[in-house]
Amino acid sequence: MKQSLGESDWDMKQSLGESDWDMKQSLGESDWDMKQSSGESDWDMKQSLGESDWDMKQSLGESDWDMKQSLGESDWGVLGGK
Incomplete structure (x- = not known):
């Protein structure tokens, strides 16, 4: 070998x-x-997840990321997210 x-x-x-x-x-x-x-x-x-989602999940934290996914980008922004 x-x-x-x-x-x-x-x-x-x-x-x-x-x-x-x-x-x-x-x-x-x-x-x-x-x-x-x-x-x-x-x-x-x-x-x-793919590179970008994973990086975002790391920076946002688990719970914020999950919320962002379920709300959708625009609604999440309205709530004062990053």
Whole structure:
């Protein structure tokens, strides 16, 4: 396996463990790093929401974001939201 992967990939696979390495390969470097830093659940949420909604949810907080989604953008603004 070491020969077929190449030295660096093999070392990475050893240090990460099988499952993380496979995930890193399938996700790509940047997504994998993001998944590591944000945690599993945040990353999954970011994938399903899309980048911009996720960022907004982070900055607004969970409850405000949910309210903004249910009210719609314009009504939420009328209520004095950001």
